Amino acid sequence: EDQSLLDADRIAGASRQSGPKPVGVLAVVGRPNVGKSTLVNRILGRRVAVVEDTPGVTRDRVSYDAEWAGNDFKLVDTGGWEADVEGIESAIASQAQVAVQLSDAVVFVVDAQVGLTDTDQRIVKLLRESGKPVVLAVNKIDDAAGEYMSAEFWKLGMGEPYAISAMHGRGVGDLLDVAIEALKKADKTSGFLTPSNLRRVALVGRPNVGKSSLLNQLAQQERAVVNELAGTTRDPIDEVVDIDGEDWLFIDTAGIKRRAHKLSGAEYYSSLRTQAAIERSELALVLFDASQPIADQDLKVMSQAVDAGRAIVLVFNKWDVLDEFDRQRLERLWNTEFDRVTWAERVNLSAKTGWHSNRLAKAMRTALESWDKRIPTGKLNAFLGRIQSAHPHPLRGGKQARVLFATQASTRPPRFVIFATGFLEHGYRRFIERSLREEFGFQGTPIQVSVHIRE
């Protein structure tokens, strides 16, 4: 048990530290199969934290915290989304655009074994228009004998081609040295690093649910642009909005106002952008059009926010046009489609008339309080001891799994690590999670419970 205590303290301590400020945001781009994911994994591989092993925490992320030679930076992976998209051309255009908007410098990956392609040339054109610094990585050069293959890529006019093997790690260190230098020199326009002591809010939901209307309703005349995109567009990204006497930072409002922008591959693009806004936020306002059936896309956006571990306020909009039938339909849905998030804060309102929009601030504050909440270790263990004696884990094959000790490893959202002897069944984990909520609240925030088994 002493050992569990040590481990728990180490985990708690490690995740509580907030590291030095990142030097910038680096995006990895390139056409499919050149080895982007392999490279991203290679760069991140050495830093997988124990608490992040919890399923659902790190999946489908756009940005990751990375480190090289004492420099912390953000790594943006635009690769994992291509499967959703029809049409390689539009996917590539969207990918390059997102990468440019979210990053301060770009690693452009090409494939030595395939050689230079037309698609590579088109990506170069897009990257060049963006004006972002680009480092060229020629991948799949697995040994010294293959190094001559990188020479061909001088033709791209992107400067020195760095021969790497993402798979074996060859040359990746040199590439990172150059990329970090480029980051340090780059203008920081990515928005990921916007300094602010305001609470950060992502306003998300599928098109036409009323995001722009709600933003306008809340903001009235009070809007202040905090951060503008560099280069091709002058749209504001982040805006300060005064709600109920308190300032909040709304993330990526350009993504909201320009949703109808005529980009091919728009769906891919907006999904990536939503994900990035969620990652930058502390709280997600997830909007639904209550006058319409709930669509898969609605639930997908909600899951993105929940899986990212953000404080959650679900907003059912267009309440002004609902009749009794609609309201009953929604209540039924609440018990089915939404049963996974019954803990979320919920506000029914009308962005159009302003009805109930004054209820938002309270819901947002409640959700963030829960998100920040820390349960002292003594209290937590006393509570777990009580529920365990009242409801012990079922006996399996004559064996009794048992919780030894637990600690809250981090907040934002609350994460708990439980040390147990023997395997805790899914049902029992759920029971513990439910009991934690009943005892301590956590209204408006996801909580995560991971179990470490000691034999």
Ligand code: GDP
């Ligand atoms: P992405 O689509 O750009 O993310 O590419 P992946 O990372 O999924 O890699 C595509 C394929 O190339 C996979 O089969 C990888 O195993 C392979 N690959 C990636 N990096 C290397 C490398 O450095 N050398 C070799 N020989 N193969 C690689």
Ligand code: GDP
């Ligand atoms: P966005 O795509 O999520 O930004 O949605 P918009 O704010 O552009 O709204 C889409 C449509 O829904 C517009 O025609 C709005 O006027 C309408 N709308 C938004 N909020 C409300 C509301 O509370 N009630 C009604 N009746 N219509 C609304």
